[in-house]
Amino acid sequence: MAELTVYPETLRWATRVAKADPSAVSRHKGLQDFPLWLEATDPITVSFQKVHDLAVVLQTSFGALVRSALPDESEDELVRYRTVGNETVEPSKNLLDTISMMRARQNWARDELIQDGLSENALVGSVSGSASDEDLAQAILDALRLDEQWAKGTGDERVRFNKLKERASAAGLMIMQNSQVGHQRRPLNIEEFRAFALVDDVAPLIFINRNDSYAGMLFSLLHEIVHVLLGEPEIYDDAGLTPAGREIERTINRAVMKSVLSDEDFAVLWREQLDAGLSRLEAANAISQEYGLSALAFGIRARQADLADEQLIEQLRDQMQQDLRAREHERRKSSGGNGNATNASRLDTGFVRLVKGGIESGTLSYTDGFGLLNIKSAKSYDGLLAAKGLG
Known part of the structure; x- marks a missing residue:
């Protein structure tokens, strides 16, 4: 059975965040040694299956458990001052865990891109906050090299959305999506958020809630692309279709429609x-x-x-x-469909290529690489690369 190296300090962190009782965790099948893992001082070797089962019990991501370094536990700036209708909103654990996972990917990608000699992404903050909706609509088309009829009549809503996603990825925006937290059955609530943008001058990242319709995801992706162009991070929790909210949001919504x-x-x-x-x-x-x-x-x-x-x-x-x-x-x-295709749809192609390059050059271990991709085995890794056309 394939095995992984895990770090006791990481396990202790995950247990504390989950507010879990180690003795209760140990009563789950295969996890009877969990209290001993927590007491260890050196890295330990644990099977893939046990790490997966532990992630389910602790309600955390598989990738979080195989980290060699602890994540930053300070409250993410994206949710710190978040309000809806002038009311302070308490983010769910599912949203917080998803943001944390995306931050980890973004931070790693940023460091890797800088080491590879890449400078700032010119699109980030390239448009003034005072731009009109017409200007913003044109900025979308220019940034992604789209003509004015790009959205018309593709015949398949999935093809249209994926076309936009790949254009954004080619422009250096990492586009991730999922309907749940990692591989766990913890669905993401579109009433809480439809998308978010983590703005960074080198590695901007957009996450799309896959529980939305393709029409909704298309709107959300275009909306968050504008936020990257403006250099403004955001959690997008609206269908883009209510009159309330800041004037800039209404301007962005009009720009999205005009870009189509x-x-x-x-x-x-x-x-x-x-x-x-x-x-x-x-x-x-x-x-x-x-x-x-x-x-x-x-x-x-x-x-x-x-x-x-x-x-x-x-x-x-x-x-x-x-x-x-x-x-x-x-x-x-749904039974989940093809696992490799599902994994591929969740991950930005450029990000997968970057992880693949790190593993092949030896600067990234397989364990850390699998953690970034949130996959559990070499077989899944090979399947992901094949599905992405990178095999």
């Missing part, structure tokens, strides 16, 4: 749908199908242009909630 379809083209297209006999609800859904953002997003856009009323918005909100409930139901029934 200009005001002029939208107005023409909307009237064409109605002239063809479609209801306003049907028109919003038809444009959504063609351009990838949600029907609600386009309904609100029509309302802002005095082309629709609030009744349509309420209909579209109800429709979105029904769609999300149906998606959640399907997710719960």
